Amino acid sequence: MRSVEKNLAAFNEAGVRPVAISVDSPEENRWLVQQAGYSFPLLSDSSREAIRRFDIVHKGAGENGQDIARPAEFLIDSTGVVRWVNLTENYMVRVRVEEILAATRDLK
Template sequence: MVDFEVSELPPSEHPEEGERAPDFTRPLVNREFWEDASLSELAAEGPVLLVFTPMDGDFPATYVWNEIRDRAWDDGRDLRVVGLSISTPYEHRGFIHERGMEYPLFSDPANDVGREYGIDHELDGMTGISEPRPAAFLLDSDLTVRYAWVAEEWPDFPDYDAIEDAIESL
């Protein structure tokens, strides 16, 4: 039995396949430290899977990162997997250690990137607080979207097999 309510989200105006994704610079957190990095810098090194999740510790973020970790899409591939949420660098560092993740996470507490991508989601009962809805964008070296998935309901989870197919087709 589902112990939470599923609700439909309004349409989003996110970057679609073939369009250029917005570039941004935010703190990028790994197991050891964080520093400002831009999405375009990462993409210049090869394809990037940019995964938006709710704040660290929220069950959808935990499920998404567990699945991505278990699938190990970047093993043996020229692919960089990175995440983004409204969590702070300190929260990200703890989440990375707790989940045993090797993936860095962008920190965007004001949710500016979520708004720029057209995927912001106002949190119920938290006036003025928003986070990005779950989403995944596979980007090439010039930030052209090769695959896009954005949640249409809450909670919603990516089609991991479709992401894997898109990665294989690069």
């Protein structure tokens, strides 16, 4: 997420808005935004609706056995169609921001 912050200018130039989503509450996200100084949106899916509908629920993997997201990145174009997906098979291995930016170049 730090690398997303560092590359915000490139995202703006590509006309693509990065948003980070977790099951953390809006309050926790507000705290994290202040701590880390993120200027892109951190959004809360505390109801788990989004991770359920994207089928990326990692059951019981969170604190106190709560359901959390398995790491996943989706590039969605202005018509709402998925243009690029990354589903890591090892949660220690994260997507590089360069890969996301490369995918944005293929958008119409």
